[in-house]
Amino acid sequence: MKGFFNRILSINVSDQSYHVDPIDDSLLEKYLGGKGLSTYLLLKHNPPGVDPLSPENRLILATGPVSGTAIWGACRYGIYTKSPQTGFYSESYSGGTVADYMGRTGFDAVMIQGASESPVWLEIFEDGVRFHPAQDLWGLDTYQTEDRVKQLVAEENPDHPKAGVMVIGPAGENGVTFSVVENDYWRSAGRTGTGAVMGSKRIKAIAFWGSRKKELADKDVVSDFAREIAKRGKDDAGANAYKTMGTPMLVKIVNQAGAFPTRYWQKGSYENWEKISADALHECCEVKPHACLKCFMACGRLSTVKAGRHAGLRIEGPEYETIYAFGGLCEIDRIEEIMYLNDICDRLGMDTISAGNLVAFAIEAAKQGKIQLKIDYGDVDAIAKLLEDMAYRKGQGDILSRGIKTAAMEWGMEDQAIHVKGLEPAGYDPRVLKGMGLAYGSSDRGACHLRATFYKPELSGIVDPDQINGKAAIFREWEDRLTIFDTLILCRFYRDLYQWEELEVILKGTTGLKLSDGDIQTIAANVTNNTRRFNIQEGLHPEDDYLPRRFHREVLESGKVITEAEMKTLLKEYYRSRGWNEDGIPPDF
Numbered sequence: 403m404k405g406f407f408n409r410i411l412s413i414n415v416s417d418q419s420y421h422v423d424p425i426d427d428s429l430l431e432k433y434l435g436g437k438g439l440s441t442y443l444l445l446k447h448n449p450p451g452v453d454p455l456s457p458e459n460r461l462i463l464a465t466g467p468v469s470g471t472a473i474w475g476a477c478r479y480g481i482y483t484k485s486p487q488t489g490f491y492s493e494s495y496s497g498g499t500v501a502d503y504m505g506r507t508g509f510d511a512v513m514i515q516g517a518s519e520s521p522v523w524l525e526i527f528e529d530g531v532r533f534h535p536a537q538d539l540w541g542l543d544t545y546q547t548e549d550r551v552k553q554l555v556a557e558e559n560p561d562h563p564k565a566g567v568m569v570i571g572p573a574g575e576n577g578v579t580f581s582v583v584e585n586d587y588w589r590s591a592g593r594t595g596t597g598a599v600m601g602s603k604r605i606k607a608i609a610f611w612g613s614r615k616k617e618l619a620d621k622d623v624v625s626d627f628a629r630e631i632a633k634r635g636k637d638d639a640g641a642n643a644y645k646t647m648g649t650p651m652l653v654k655i656v657n658q659a660g661a662f663p664t665r666y667w668q669k670g671s672y673e674n675w676e677k678i679s680a681d682a683l684h685e686c687c688e689v690k691p692h693a694c695l696k697c698f699m700a701c702g703r704l705s706t707v708k709a710g711r712h713a714g715l716r717i718e719g720p721e722y723e724t725i726y727a728f729g730g731l732c733e734i735d736r737i738e739e740i741m742y743l744n745d746i747c748d749r750l751g752m753d754t755i756s757a758g759n760l761v762a763f764a765i766e767a768a769k770q771g772k773i774q775l776k777i778d779y780g781d782v783d784a785i786a787k788l789l790e791d792m793a794y795r796k797g798q799g800d801i802l803s804r805g806i807k808t809a810a811m812e813w814g815m816e817d818q819a820i821h822v823k824g825l826e827p828a829g830y831d832p833r834v835l836k837g838m839g840l841a842y843g844s845s846d847r848g849a850c851h852l853r854a855t856f857y858k859p860e861l862s863g864i865v866d867p868d869q870i871n872g873k874a875a876i877f878r879e880w881e882d883r884l885t886i887f888d889t890l891i892l893c894r895f896y897r898d899l900y901q902w903e904e905l906e907v908i909l910k911g912t913t914g915l916k917l918s919d920g921d922i923q924t925i926a927a928n929v930t931n932n933t934r935r936f937n938i939q940e941g942l943h944p945e946d947d948y949l950p951r952r953f954h955r956e957v958l959e960s961g962k963v964i965t966e967a968e969m970k971t972l973l974k975e976y977y978r979s980r981g982w983n984e985d986g987i988p989p990d991f
């Protein structure tokens with residue numbers, strides 16, 4: 403099919419072998435690429451009940467039919483596996499430049515199994531794979547690893563000196579369940595612990611290079627569409643807001659809504675929010691908008707601290723979610739200090755949302771005398787030390803490195819831990835934004851904010867945050883559209899510009915498929931049913947879709963709470979709108 407290479411590369415790192423298989427058009431017509439294709443492969447090849455950190459767990463890397471084209475936002479790759487953090491389905495995406503290099507190798511997906519006896523880094527190119535020893539890279543941080551591997555590729559391939567490189571840090575090497583795969587220094591496939599799976603296979607880095615180009619169904623359709631979207635983007639308020647302020651703009655908006663998680667989910671607003679807002683960032687730092695490869699929104703903030711103890715510190719960030727996790731949950735009231743913790747997590751290769759949640763949980767544990775640890779809200783240096791201890795699995799950090807479920811059990815705090823399926827939520831309190839309650843509950847990877855990005859319609863007033871009845875159908879439509887984003891693979895910040903009509907044009911121009919929005923929605927539903935099947939196979943029960951009880955029992959200072967009955971209704975309607983039975987089981991399972 404056009405828009406694809408119809409090739410999958412399978413690698414076994416145990417014996418350093420690989421082979422290439424064709425992908426049938428019928429499969430791509432049914433599921434498209436990215437998430438659709440990879441979920442199918444996981445269901446087919448992953449042994450049910452497999453230990454996520456065992457050699458048998460597949461690690462699948464994929465691009466979609468838009469990758470390598472002129473379509474705006476087509477600069478992401480996806481990673482799919484069974485998560486060591488949740489024990490369920492794992493997907494995670496990252497931007498930057500790597501997706502483009504992956505596309506040039508001429509494979510739609512790379513499926514990795516096995517585990518090397520000693521550390522390796524892989525070089526993937528048009529003809530296959532080279533396996534390189536990586537003992538001297540093991541232990542390096544993510545930035546050092548990326549620099550070194552890029553240098554090695556350039557030395558070895560003078561004709562192709564440039565490569566896209568994804569790496570893990572010490573956290574991934576040490577099996578920290580929320581470790582990330584990182585690229586371009588600051589871009590991460592951040593959630594659900596893909597870095598730990600890569601580390602369990604003893605793969606320190608993967609470099610991609612090549613010069614393959616995929617054939618498109620209609621090049622003119624693609625370039626006309628890209629031109630039209632660029633024109634529309636100039637006057638698009640959302641696009642301009644991302645460019646001017648980046649995701650930190652959400653601090654003000656979410657705090658005003660009373661949904662900014664603060665002091666480990668005890669409050670919905672933070673009195674010092676102005677010190678950690680987008681304005682504060684732009685005042686304390688030299689900030690340049692920074693974009694992934696095919697993007698005019700440039701939501702990234704390349705920020706350099708101007709003064710103080712972190713003067714000169716430079717990162718791309720911090721993103722809103724990192725600000726909420728360290729600023730709100732841990733009550734750190736200086737944006738430069740949040741950047742400092744962000745930098746530590748990036749270098750060690752840990753997800754900032756999970757890390758911030760776990761630190762705040764440990765602070766509560768210490769305050770309640772459940773553990774002996776000298777730490778408090780706002781204590782940056784103690785938090786920095788705990789982050790290092792998590793990555794190197796020392797002391798209480800070792801318990802936290804195994805994830806929130808383990809820490810809660812060890813410390814007798816299961817009734818206080820905030821997570822769904824073992825994944826901590828993002829920065830939107832579901833007691834205020836009730837559709838986010840459904841998002842956290844129904845997402846196959848745990849308390850995820852991205853599968854439907856339902857905070858957007860609820861915060862902008864498109865959907866009443868308090869609405870319960872009838873909300874699941876609206877939610878499902880958002881989720882389906884963004885599932886298609888993940889099969890293509892597109893950045894979801896283009897969600898306002900790419901409605902169903904635009905997705906039809908993208909599919910026609912790249913793949914040649916002439917589909918109605920109903921047809922496209924059917925593909926999305928098929929993919930969602932597959933992720934659900936995967937999870938049921940891994941032991942998912944209906945109660946796993948429920949929120950932590952604290953969201954039902956603890957009322958926020960604004961008086962907001964989401965009741966158990968409301969959550970039950972949301973889930974019941976959601977299952978029904980998906981055609982699942984009352985236990986959330988899809989048909990033909």
Ligand code: SF4
Pocket residue numbers: 475477497498644692693694696697698699700701702893894895
């Ligand atoms: S909007 Fe942000 S994340 Fe999305 S492609 Fe652009 S720079 Fe990357």
